[in-house]
Amino acid sequence: MEEQACALAEAGDFVLAAKLFRMAITVGPGKASLHEQLAQCLLEAGDAEAAREAVTCATELAPEWGEAYLTLARTQIELGQHQHALRSFDRS
Known part of the structure; x- marks a missing residue:
């Protein structure tokens, strides 16, 4: 299922x-x-709102995973949360 999702x-x-x-x-x-x-x-x-919820789960499950924080920052930028995005970029 994951492979199919990635292909799509x-x-x-x-x-x-x-x-x-x-x-x-x-x-x-x-x-x-x-x-x-x-x-x-x-x-x-x-x-973007649902994306933020999903990626927040990823950061909670893997708090040291930098790529998840980059995705979180992207969602925060999309939501206009620029200060939060800067912190997420720093964390990544």
Whole structure:
């Protein structure tokens, strides 16, 4: 399921990819990479608020994972939360 979601995201079908990432998360909710990839898809699909929620889960599951903080910063920029984004960039 994760591989299919990645392939769909690479093909630009972010909505369907997000759906598959959500399904994969129900199977493996503790896998930070699934939450981060979901966040990227949601961000590309135009849902920055949901993306922030997803990537926040990733940062909680893997607090030392810099890439998750970069995705968090991207969502915060999209939401106009520039000071938070700067802190997230620093953390990454």
